[in-house]
Amino acid sequence: MAKIEHVSPLAPASFPELPIVKGVYFAAVEAGVKYAGRKDVMLAVMAPGSSVAGVFTNSATRSAAVLDCQSKIGNDDPSGAAFIVNAGNANAFTGGNGERSVHAVTQAVADCVSLPISRVFSASTGVIGEPLPHDRITGKLQELRDGLSPDRIELAAQAIRTTDTFAKGASKTIEVEGQTVQIAGIAKGSGMIAPDMATMLVYIFTDAKIDRIDLQTFVSELNQVTFNAITVDSDTSTSDTLLVAATGASEVLVTSETLAFKSALHDLMLDLAHQVVRDGEGATKFVEVRVTGAASPAEARIHASAIANSPLVKTAIAGEDPNWGRIVMAIGKSGASADRDKLSIRFDDILVAENGWVSPSYNEDDGAAYMKNQNIVLHVDLGLGVAKDTMWTCDLTHGYITINADYRS
Amino acid sequence: MAKIEHVSPLAPASFPELPIVKGVYFAAVEAGVKYAGRKDVMLAVMAPGSSVAGVFTNSATRSAAVLDCQSKIGNDDPSGAAFIVNAGNANAFTGGNGERSVHAVTQAVADCVSLPISRVFSASTGVIGEPLPHDRITGKLQELRDGLSPDRIELAAQAIRTTDTFAKGASKTIEVEGQTVQIAGIAKGSGMIAPDMATMLVYIFTDAKIDRIDLQTFVSELNQVTFNAITVDSDTSTSDTLLVAATGASEVLVTSETLAFKSALHDLMLDLAHQVVRDGEGATKFVEVRVTGAASPAEARIHASAIANSPLVKTAIAGEDPNWGRIVMAIGKSGASADRDKLSIRFDDILVAENGWVSPSYNEDDGAAYMKNQNIVLHVDLGLGVAKDTMWTCDLTHGYITINADYRS
Numbered sequence: 001m002a003k004i005e006h007v008s009p010l011a012p013a014s015f016p017e018l019p020i021v022k023g024v025y026f027a028a029v030e031a032g033v034k035y036a037g038r039k040d041v042m043l044a045v046m047a048p049g050s051s052v053a054g055v056f057t058n059s060a061t062r063s064a065a066v067l068d069c070q071s072k073i074g075n076d077d078p079s080g081a082a083f084i085v086n087a088g089n090a091n092a093f094t095g096g097n098g099e100r101s102v103h104a105v106t107q108a109v110a111d112c113v114s115l116p117i118s119r120v121f122s123a124s125t126g127v128i129g130e131p132l133p134h135d136r137i138t139g140k141l142q143e144l145r146d147g148l149s150p151d152r153i154e155l156a157a158q159a160i161r162t163t164d165t166f167a168k169g170a171s172k173t174i175e176v177e178g179q180t181v182q183i184a185g186i187a188k189g190s191g192m193i194a195p196d197m198a199t200m201l202v203y204i205f206t207d208a209k210i211d212r213i214d215l216q217t218f219v220s221e222l223n224q225v226t227f228n229a230i231t232v233d234s235d236t237s238t239s240d241t242l243l244v245a246a247t248g249a250s251e252v253l254v255t256s257e258t259l260a261f262k263s264a265l266h267d268l269m270l271d272l273a274h275q276v277v278r279d280g281e282g283a284t285k286f287v288e289v290r291v292t293g294a295a296s297p298a299e300a301r302i303h304a305s306a307i308a309n310s311p312l313v314k315t316a317i318a319g320e321d322p323n324w325g326r327i328v329m330a331i332g333k334s335g336a337s338a339d340r341d342k343l344s345i346r347f348d349d350i351l352v353a354e355n356g357w358v359s360p361s362y363n364e365d366d367g368a369a370y371m372k373n374q375n376i377v378l379h380v381d382l383g384l385g386v387a388k389d390t391m392w393t394c395d396l397t398h399g400y401i402t403i404n405a406d407y408r409s
Numbered sequence: 410m411a412k413i414e415h416v417s418p419l420a421p422a423s424f425p426e427l428p429i430v431k432g433v434y435f436a437a438v439e440a441g442v443k444y445a446g447r448k449d450v451m452l453a454v455m456a457p458g459s460s461v462a463g464v465f466t467n468s469a470t471r472s473a474a475v476l477d478c479q480s481k482i483g484n485d486d487p488s489g490a491a492f493i494v495n496a497g498n499a500n501a502f503t504g505g506n507g508e509r510s511v512h513a514v515t516q517a518v519a520d521c522v523s524l525p526i527s528r529v530f531s532a533s534t535g536v537i538g539e540p541l542p543h544d545r546i547t548g549k550l551q552e553l554r555d556g557l558s559p560d561r562i563e564l565a566a567q568a569i570r571t572t573d574t575f576a577k578g579a580s581k582t583i584e585v586e587g588q589t590v591q592i593a594g595i596a597k598g599s600g601m602i603a604p605d606m607a608t609m610l611v612y613i614f615t616d617a618k619i620d621r622i623d624l625q626t627f628v629s630e631l632n633q634v635t636f637n638a639i640t641v642d643s644d645t646s647t648s649d650t651l652l653v654a655a656t657g658a659s660e661v662l663v664t665s666e667t668l669a670f671k672s673a674l675h676d677l678m679l680d681l682a683h684q685v686v687r688d689g690e691g692a693t694k695f696v697e698v699r700v701t702g703a704a705s706p707a708e709a710r711i712h713a714s715a716i717a718n719s720p721l722v723k724t725a726i727a728g729e730d731p732n733w734g735r736i737v738m739a740i741g742k743s744g745a746s747a748d749r750d751k752l753s754i755r756f757d758d759i760l761v762a763e764n765g766w767v768s769p770s771y772n773e774d775d776g777a778a779y780m781k782n783q784n785i786v787l788h789v790d791l792g793l794g795v796a797k798d799t800m801w802t803c804d805l806t807h808g809y810i811t812i813n814a815d816y817r818s
Contacts, residue, residue, distance in 0.1 A: 057741075059738070059741030059742055060740065060741045060742075060743075060745075060746070060747040060748075060749070061737045061738065061740055061741030061747065061749055062741065090734070092734070092737065093734060093737040093749065093762065093765065093766065093767075094765075094766055095749075095750070095764060095765035095766030096765070096766075097766065098765075098766075127732075127734060128734025128735070128737055128738060129733060129734040129737060129762065129766075129767055130734075130767075233720045233721065234643075234718075234719075234720065235719055235720060235721045235735075235738060235739070235742065236738065236741065236742035237738065238737065238738055238741055309643075310643075310644055311642045311643065311644060311720070311809070311813070312642065312644045312813055315809070315810055315813035315814045316813065316814070318810065318814040319813070319814030321814070323536075324538060325499070325501070325502060325536060325537025325538035325539075326537070326644075328470045328501065328502040328537055328538060328647065329468070329470065329537060329644060329645065329646065329647055330644070331469065331470055332466075332468035332469045332470030332471065332645065332647055333468055333469075333644065333645035334469075336469075337469070338469040338470065339469075340469070340470055340502065340504075341504070353502065353538065355504060356502065356503075356504035356505070357502065357503055357504030357505075357506065357507075357538070358538055358539075396810065396814075397810060397814070398807050398810050398811075400720070400724070400810075401724055401727065401805065401806060401807050401809075401810060402807075404720070404721055404724035404725065404728070405724045405725070405727040405728030405730070405805075405806070
């Protein structure tokens with residue numbers, strides 16, 4: 001692989017302090033699936049009674065592990081659960097061998113931690129189309145089991161990285177009827193990131209006691225405005241997986257009515273989604289695309305996506321060029337409704353264009369100065385209705401080309 | 410602008426020898442619309458009796474000149490026609506000023522060459538959102554008129570370039586019932602190129618005598634498999650314009666039944682479309698994406714487009730990496746039907762993957778050697794039906810980033 005010399009300039013200063021989530025145990029090992037000299041397999045084991053919910057890529061060529069998870073996600077078996085994840089090989093487009101590898105790994109984990117195979121959820125991330133050397137994973141299960149500990153989530157976050165330049169974690173602590181609930185999550189992803197279950201791998205854990213169906217409802221709804229609202233390069237992974245486990249170990253009951261929990265879960269998911277963008281391959285700018293005044297929510301998303309995925313918008317931002325004409329271009333090509341004379345364009349609160357032309361108040365020097373910021377807000381009001389949408393992306397730089405033209409990820 | 414130091418490595422050795430097309434006169438001047446020290450405005454004047462057909466961008470933010478052309482394209486006025494084109498400023502998203510500039514330029518051309526304004530078709534290409542200094546164009550009309558000559562088509566091709574690294578021309582000479590018909594065309598385009606009337610500007614001239622409606626039928630149909638089948642960066646211009654003028658000066662009658670003419674026009678349009686891809690910003694490889702076995706023609710186009718626009722496929726090609734897993738990814742994300750176990754992937758005639766996995770006959774060294782070629786064919790057979798489609802694109806390189814992060818085009 002191409003050497004990753006730098007941590008993303010948009011990375012947080014350090015991995016956050018994450019709380020212990022009661023009922024979850026983590027371990028990570030060096031299994032040498034592809035990478036040498038670093039941890040590349042993680043195991044998380046959840047206590048009996050845990051609920052598991054998830055959302056997955058809609059790719060028609062999704063991986064064997066994704067298909068296996070989807071077949072298991074809807075059951076309510078009370079015996080606990082496990083997540084097993086490797087980095088370096090996606091086990092996607094590997095035919096019958098792929099399915100056999102998933103079965104071998106999940107069966108071995110089930111045997112090792114005394115769970116039914118239906119409660120073992122696997123994921124693989126890395127190169128597509130190469131056979132997964134699953135013996136390297138199963139050969140390390142004893143070491144993984146011996147290493148299980150409630151305080152090793154950061155090691156798990158490190159082990160699932162591929163081209164990620166930093167490990168991603170986030171947490172929320174809330175009070176529900178006077179009792180404490182913890183939520184902690186980790187994510188990986190930096191390229192092949194586009195909204196269709198938009199990250200690569202995300203694992204979130206809580207000690208709340210919540211019914212699986214309520215948990216799934218929260219996750220599916222919040223995914224749309226968090227992970228499905230980010231894009232790095234418009235390419236969608238074959239492995240995208242978001243799993244949320246609720247152990248119930250806090251004994252605090254959460255239902256679909258517990259809005260404090262929903263709000264905290266939203267904030268945590270958005271935090272992780274933003275971290276994925278901040279680790280976008282080659283990223284030097286974090287960009288929020290805010291669309292308001294659209295004719296419908298679907299049209300707002302189409303416009304936001306066209307702007308956030310436009311190579312010309314993203315290279316202009318990389319060059320710190322306030323080239324708002326390229327935003328006009330992206331709106332025009334999106335296919336959704338737009339009226340030249342009704343739309344307005346702002347760089348955050350700087351009015352750039354309205355009434356079909358550049359605003360009389362706009363000063364190019366202000367635009368150029370604004371583009372020097374690390375965080376950029378592009379705001380388009382279409383002037384057609386009340387629907388809105390927000391997406392997040394990064395700029396498109398030489399770094400993206402270097403990583404992807406040189407490295408088989 | 411960023412200095413364009415190199416001519417594209419995919420450029421033809423030289424501008425082709427183009428034949429005289431009877432009844433068309435060309436001129437080009439330095440008007441200083443934006444660029445200094447080069448010709449940037451071209452005028453073409455067609456003889457009385459000429460038919461004019463055209464197709465235009467579907468962008469919702471199309472330029473004032475495009476809107477004006479669209480309002481004029483359907484008439485059969487016998488008094489001749491003129492095309493006036495400037496490079497350096499797109500006159501798009503310029504509000505009422507844009508419309509006034511188009512009127513000023515087309516009225517001045519009409520007066521200068523004695524045509525009704527309804528027969529003067531204008532186009533502007535370059536930066537979006539800046540006022541067009543149309544006086545610089547109208548101030549040069551006398552010089553343009555004085556320079557009109559049947560043999561100056563190459564100067565016209567040079568004048569319409571923006572980031573193009575070479576001028577683009579092509580011609581066909583055919584016999585219709587023993588009589589000679591000439592067709593010659595020029596094009597510009599290298600970035601903001603995506604299929605929705607996919608080039609920026611194309612002008613084609615023939616001395617055939619052909620009814621406007623027959624000509625329009627040919628052009629609309631052939632556009633789908635030529636200019637609408639190319640992409641450089643998935644971004645669609647606000648200015649895309651293709652105009653075809655038939656002067657009738659050869660006195661050779663062509664109708665919708667004249668397949669030799671249709672075939673020649675197809676080949677010429679495809680030649681120009683390929684030249685646009687070969688001048689794709691930063692391009693070092695010319696890529697044909699061939700999709701067969703699709704469930705419908707529309708689905709074949711969706712798959713071809715997903716592959717041809719994928720940044721990860723295009724950076725892999727730039728890196729000469731036979732990373733066919735990224736083709737699997739692009740098929741998976743496209744949204745059109747695919748069955749992992751029925752599709753096959755080939756690098757030209759090298760079978761890479763089938764039956765849901767890498768082919769037993771595939772050798773990675775063969776793939777790597779193939780990727781060293783300058784012309785790459787990616788062939789996906791979906792195994793679902795008989796529909797097919799072909800698109801053309803280029804690789805995604807550091808050159809694209811350099812051009813677009815540094816240069817307001």
